[in-house]
Each structure stands twice: as C-alpha cells, then as structure tokens.
Amino acid sequence: MIEVDNLSKSYSGTRAIDGISFRVEKGEILGFLGPNGAGKTTTMRILSGFMPATSGTARVAGFDVFTHPLEVKRRIGYLPEHPPLYHEMRVRDFLTFVARIKGVDSQQREARVQEAMELCSVTEVAGTLIGHLSKGYQQRVGLAQAILHHPEVLILDEPTIGLDPKQIIEVRNLIKGFAGTHTVILSTHILPEVGMTCQRVVIINKGKLVAVDTPGNLTSRLAKGNKVFLEAEGAPSGFRERLERIPGVAQLQVSESNGRIQCYVDCLPAADVRKELASAVVGGGWGLLEMRIVSLSLEEIFLQLTTEEQIS
Amino acid sequence: MKNTWAIFQREMRSYFVSPVAYVVLTIFFFLAGLFFYEILARIVEQTTLSSLQSGRFGGPQPVNVPALVARSFFGVLSTILLFMIPMMTMGLLAEEKKRGTIELLLTSPLTNAQLVLGKFFASLGLGLIMILVTGLMTGVMFAFGDPDLSPILSGYLGLVLYLGSLLSLGLFISSLTENQIVAAVITFGVILLLWIVDIAAGSAGTSVKEVLSYLSVIQHLEDFTKGVVDLPGVVFYLSFTAVGLFLTHRSIESLRWRG
Ligand SMILES: Nc1ncnc2c1ncn2[C@@H]1O[C@H](COP(=O)(O)OP(=O)(O)O)[C@@H](O)[C@H]1O
Numbered sequence A: 001m002i003e004v005d006n007l008s009k010s011y012s013g014t015r016a017i018d019g020i021s022f023r024v025e026k027g028e029i030l031g032f033l034g035p036n037g038a039g040k041t042t043t044m045r046i047l048s049g050f051m052p053a054t055s056g057t058a059r060v061a062g063f064d065v066f067t068h069p070l071e072v073k074r075r076i077g078y079l080p081e082h083p084p085l086y087h088e089m090r091v092r093d094f095l096t097f098v099a100r101i102k103g104v105d106s107q108q109r110e111a112r113v114q115e116a117m118e119l120c121s122v123t124e125v126a127g128t129l130i131g132h133l134s135k136g137y138q139q140r141v142g143l144a145q146a147i148l149h150h151p152e153v154l155i156l157d158e159p160t161i162g163l164d165p166k167q168i169i170e171v172r173n174l175i176k177g178f179a180g181t182h183t184v185i186l187s188t189h190i191l192p193e194v195g196m197t198c199q200r201v202v203i204i205n206k207g208k209l210v211a212v213d214t215p216g217n218l219t220s221r222l223a224k225g226n227k228v229f230l231e232a233e234g235a236p237s238g239f240r241e242r243l244e245r246i247p248g249v250a251q252l253q254v255s256e257s258n259g260r261i262q263c264y265v266d267c268l269p270a271a272d273v274r275k276e277l278a279s280a281v282v283g284g285g286w287g288l289l290e291m292r293i294v295s296l297s298l299e300e301i302f303l304q305l306t307t308e309e310q311i312s
Numbered sequence B: 001m002k003n004t005w006a007i008f009q010r011e012m013r014s015y016f017v018s019p020v021a022y023v024v025l026t027i028f029f030f031l032a033g034l035f036f037y038e039i040l041a042r043i044v045e046q047t048t049l050s051s052l053q054s055g056r057f058g059g060p061q062p063v064n065v066p067a068l069v070a071r072s073f074f075g076v077l078s079t080i081l082l083f084m085i086p087m088m089t090m091g092l093l094a095e096e097k098k099r100g101t102i103e104l105l106l107t108s109p110l111t112n113a114q115l116v117l118g119k120f121f122a123s124l125g126l127g128l129i130m131i132l133v134t135g136l137m138t139g140v141m142f143a144f145g146d147p148d149l150s151p152i153l154s155g156y157l158g159l160v161l162y163l164g165s166l167l168s169l170g171l172f173i174s175s176l177t178e179n180q181i182v183a184a185v186i187t188f189g190v191i192l193l194l195w196i197v198d199i200a201a202g203s204a205g206t207s208v209k210e211v212l213s214y215l216s217v218i219q220h221l222e223d224f225t226k227g228v229v230d231l232p233g234v235v236f237y238l239s240f241t242a243v244g245l246f247l248t249h250r251s252i253e254s255l256r257w258r259g
C-alpha cells in the first residue's frame, strides 16, 4: 500500500532523511519510531504530498506521490504534527469544510462528519469554537478530519503527543480499531507506544533507517544486552573487583552514598547475570538491598541497534 | 470549481467572524460618507455661484453637477481603498502558514489554482460588499438630480478592476510570510510606491510621463470615471491581476519545495 524507495530530503544542504526504504502492507499499522529530529515529520510530509523529496520515490496505493499527487491525496488522511485547525471555526463547520475539500459527496457529507465525530468522541463539542477546546479535544478533532472521508491510508504524525494518559489510551484504541480496514503509518518518539498499537516498526535515527521489525522481536533483541542496577549495604572496598570477575559483565559503574553502594552493571549481549550478581554480592558479605533491570532510553536503544547493525 | 467555492466560503466566513470585515467596512463607510458629503457640498456651492454669475452676465454655462461629484467621489474611493486593501489581504495565506492549516490545504485533493482563486475571490467579495455600500451614496444623486448613468457604471467597473489588481498583489505578498502584520506593512509599502509612480507621472516630461502613467494603477481609473470603458485600462487591470495570481501560485508551489 505504501512503498518508499531510497527516499532522501535535504533542507538547504542539510540532510533530514537519507536513503530510507520500507513498505507498508494493506491493513497494517506501522510504527515510525525515532527521537526528535530523526526525520519522521519530513518523511510523512513527503508521503502526504505536502512537499517533494530531493531524491527517491514514494508510492501510495500504487500512485507516485510526486507525479500523481491528487490521486494520492484523495486516498490519504493526514494528521500533521500540529493539528491543522481553524481556531475561529466550530468543530462541525470545520469538519464539513474538510469533507468538502476532500471531495465527499454533498449527500454523504453530513453523515460522514457525524460518524467521524462519534468515532473520535467529539460529538459533545460539535458546536464549540475549536480555539476554545482543550489540547486533547483539538487532537481528536485533528484525527476526525483525517478519517472522515474514509481514506485507505492514514498518516498520523505523533497522534498522542500532548495528550493526558487517559486520552492517550483512547486515541491508541481508536487507531488499533483501524487495523485491517485502513493502512496506518504513525510516528512516535515513545518506544512503548509502538508495542501497544503497531504490528511492525520502522526505526529511524538521524535520517537513516536503523531497523524494521515487529515490536516483539525488537524487544527481545533489545533484551539481550541488559543493564542492571543494584544497591548494596557495606564497605565499597573489593566490591568492584568481585563483580568484575563474573563472566557476562561488560562494564561497571560504582558509586557510594550514605554508606550504600550503587552500581550499574552493563551486561554483554544475551547474558543474564542477575543470579551471579546476587550470589557474588551476598557471598562477599554485602547486604543486597535492591536489584532491577534498567530499561534503556531511546537514545541507548538507537546506539545499540546501530552498533548491532554494524556488527552483523 | 467546487473546491474554489469551498475555499471562498470558508474565507468569507472567517472575515466575518474576525473583526477584519467589520473594521474595514466601518472605516470605509465612514470615510466614504464623509468625503461624499464634502464633495457634494463643495460642488453644489461652486455651481450655484457660477450659475448666479452666468445669470448676471447672460452667458449660458451648463455644469453637470452629478458627473463632477461622481468623478471626485471615485477618486476618493480609490484612495481610501489603498488603505483598506492591506487589511483585507494580510491574513489570506500568512495566517494559513502560521497556523499550519496550509498543511491541510496542500495535502487535500485540490489544486493550487483552486486555492489561489478561492482566496482571491473571497477578498474581492469583501471588496464588492464595500463598493455596494457606496451605492447608497451614489443613489443620493439619483434622488436629487438626474445624473448620467454611464459614467457611474463605468466608474464602478473601473473600481472593481482596480480593486482586483491590488487584491491580487496583496494576496501574493501574504503568501511570502507567516506574519500577517509584515504582510500588511509590505503591501501598504508597495501600494504607496504605486501611488508615487502616479504622482511622478504628473510631473515628469512627456515621454516618461506616458510610460509612468501607463504603469500607474490610479491613472487608468480616471478614464473610467469619465464614462469611457477604456480598453487599454481593462487590459492593464486584468493583466495586473493575472500576474498577481500567477505569482501567488508560484509562491505556494515553491513553499512545497522549500518545505
Ligand atoms: N523546514 C525545515 N527547514 C530546515 N530544516 C528542517 C526543516 N524541517 C525539519 N528540518 C530538520 O530536519 C531534521 C528532521 O526533522 P523532522 O523531520 O521534523 O524530525 P522528527 O519529526 O523526527 O522530529 C531535523 O534536523 C530538523 O532540524
């Protein structure tokens, strides 16, 4: 449904995305994951026909976005990073306007607007000025304008940004409901988000594609190289030396405060050394107070994935 | 066509929910009314004076009061419009860029031409409302006298053409920035420049004068107010408008390229 081939975009010399290729199948929900500045918005703007790529091709529903922009635009619903809302308009009037410029028949218009408002739970604010709505409602009106003309493909740029936890869950459920009937590509810089909504993940960093995988595979690939935090009671002397001897430990970071030892242990990929760590600490006469796996920050994940790709 | 109409209607509504339309209409109506009264009073005074004199000396000197009033009045209207146009066009595209709604428009299945025309006709629509309002004043002349219809009609035609060309200029400038105040100031500056060209045309030597007065947006209007539908004038205004709209179209296109 979406085919991206070797897509690059430069803004006055600086590369925002660099040779990205991926595919999205019909009915699939694809997560587009990357830290801020990775090039997610740039890619989505090219896919939606907002701006052309510097090189490479992108096809949506079989149409090239550059040579057949109108055909593509008829088939997509796009929620930009900042929802495109006229603050001086009322919700229903705004959605009716969008329905008109998206080419919805005048007979169907009212029904489509009503349906989109119900799906996105904005019916109760139908008569409110958009400028007076909370951020959460505005985001949902943004989502409603993206879906109301029944597009085959939905392009959602950070659809849950700026929402409170309850609204995030609602929007995620809404998006999950599109699976099968719509092809969805959604961007996010939050790792758990893709696990919850997407069937496949494309990871980009600094404009380059880092990995394409299912959220499950990705998590297990990442679980291979763990970081463990532990806290122990006792004198710090000999602590580092004792732990360093354990096979599977790559690096230690030991600090001390209030008579307690805090230690971050970087483990080698695929090594689970928690049992060994525990017995070493207890065996050495220290009192083990706490031990837990530290979840990696997105930056660390990218670092890890990029180094992993280089090794393989 | 349907898309142009949708853009037009939305823009018209947005004029009337924001204070823009009301401010522009109020100021315009007030100034136009004031000047109309002034012109009428002055010309009536002068003609009574001269008819008294001609009566005394017996020489017949028919003066067409309504025609004189109409000509001065159209001159005044065109000048007031110069000040209103920046306000009417400043937000047309600058606001869309600032609010990010341009992203909605440019990813919807409509062409740039439809977008540009919808915007242009909306501003022209507001301009037509303003011009219609002045019909109340010209109507006064029909109530008190029997003016020639043709100079008034051709004057109005000229005024609409004149308005269209300056609105297309303002629309183009609005497409260049995200800041509507900047758009208004630049539009006003450019319009002042056109005005200066007009004044310079009045004082220049003959050959330069001809070129300058052809370029002057205001000069052409004068012929229309004399009751002549001046073909070079029509061509001038229509080409001016076409160039303005074309440049706006290009500007939106380049917006896509710049991202
Ligand atoms: N209009 C622009 N002009 C110049 N540089 C831009 C523009 N938009 C984005 N960039 C740059 O391109 C890179 C990718 O940005 P973006 O696509 O917005 O990333 P993301 O959405 O993943 O945060 C960033 O380095 C950003 O600074």
Ligand SMILES: [Mg+2]
Pocket (backbone or CB within 6 Å): A037, A040, A041, A042, A081
């Ligand atoms: Mg972004």
